[in-house]
Amino acid sequence: MPRDLPLNSLGLPKAPADTRVVVAMSGGVDSSVVAAVLKDEGYDVVGVTLQLYDHGAALAKKGACCAGRDIHDARRVAEAMGFPHYVLDYENTFREAVIEEFADAYLAGATPVPCIRCNERVKFKDLLATAKDLDADCMATGHYIQRKMGAKGAELHRAVDAARDQSYFLFSTTQEQLDYLRFPLGHLASKADTRALAAKYGLSVADKPDSQDICFVPNGNYASVIEKLRPGAADPGDIVDLEGRILGQHRGVIHYTIGQRKGLGIGGLGDPLYVVRLDPETRRVIVGPKEALSTRVVPVREINWLGDEPFDSRPEWELEVRVRSTRQPRPALVRPLSATTAEVTLFEPEDGISPGQACVFHAPEGGPRVFGGGWIWRGY
Structure with a gap:
């Protein structure tokens, strides 16, 4: 790869036309805009949409990603912008890696976050591997989060738009994955900017509503899904x-x-x-x-650490942590018990901390950098 070329907008020393980018397309406005912008900038764009469950049963269900309607919408955007688009059947993988664990976690009294597991085990694992098989230089998604280069390599940072920030759902992104991923929307000031870009490119999804529910949970009715998966639950x-x-x-x-x-x-x-x-x-x-309900001490495991030095190289880290997606980061001491487990002590107690939720590590004093996180696994 030539080293004398200036870096392109994706941070690679290649001309856009020589840079292949796989865009993970859900059929929504965010990933569609990513694909359109990159195509307009001259990149070799390949769109990929995952069929995660029986979309025949989901055709009538609005407000969820990767249903039949969304696959159709992604294909239309690809056709309009003139780049290839593929649909991959990941039903079995999704069921085994996400849905089954979701059901088991609920039965165990936890409150799981399947969107994190989907990113971790399907999108940023299997789909990312597919992108490499297609000889792509990187994979881009429509997530609202930023990837910035620091002194020790790629870093994860919160999105500029705090209302859209998805860092809670992406804490388990590994350093290796982060080196390959790109998030072109993370710097935008608001969702209105994304929709304006969709309108600029004449995308059919410009006014499409955002997905609200977990994709395989119709109308947010978790219990009905669990009862079907686990009779007697x-x-x-x-x-x-x-x-x-x-x-x-x-x-x-x-x-x-x-x-x-x-x-x-x-x-x-x-x-x-x-x-x-x-x-x-x-x-x-x-x-x-x-x-x-008040809790100050939170046990965390399966930690993914994105710091510049090993997680267990210090007796403790003073960070801010978020224990639920709807809460703001709060100051805490994070004490490593091993490379992947820790005891988190909140400076001020929080209510309703639940096993199965994520505990995400943020830079102290409101800093934008995300240092990974782990899973809350039991309550004290």
Whole structure:
């Protein structure tokens, strides 16, 4: 590869026409704009869409990625912009790597985040390998996150638009993957800028609504999906207080999440009660006062570290951490127990921390860099 050429917009020392880019196309406006912009800049663009589940059953379902309608939309964009487009059948991979674990995690009383596992085990693993098989120089996606070059190599940074930032869902991106991936939308100030680019290129998806639900969970009804995958999962049981006193009956542990207050069916007992723990083995939903939800110490495992020095090279790291996608990063001490496990101590307690959620590491004092993260695996 010539070294005397200036770097192109993707940070590679090649002319755009000599740079092949595989674009992961979901059929939505974000990835479609990425493909259109790169094609317009003269890159050798190849669009790839993953069929992740039976899109025949999903044709009537709006608001989810990778359904039949979305495959059609991705193909139309490719045809309009004049680059090749392929659909890959990843149904079996997706079921084994994402859906089955989602069901098992819920049955174990956790609150899983399947979108992270999909990025980790399908999009940034199998699809990325496919991109390399196609001799692509890099793979681009429509995620709102930034990849910047630092003193030690590629770094992960939060998107400029805090409202669109997807760093929580991409914490498990490894350094090797980050070296190959590109995120052309991370620098945009707002989603309006993305839609303006879609309109500029005359894309049919310019006004397409954003996907809201988990793609294989119609209307956000997790319990119905779990019941189909695991018959008997909705067996009823007792709702008990912290001392084990029975307060009522529930309709299946899978219908409840840590921190839930409404829909418990045990009103009239004085102060509001919240779900503080789930015990699938005894089919018990344990409830208590709001203060029982407060947690300062969070055990984390399967850590993916994106720092410049080894994670366990220090006794502790002072970082900011995010324990749920809807929360802001908060100051914490992260104490490595090994290269992939840690004990996270929050400076201020947080409510409703749940096993199965991610704990994402951010730079202290609001810095934009993302240092990876891990999975919360049990509550204290």
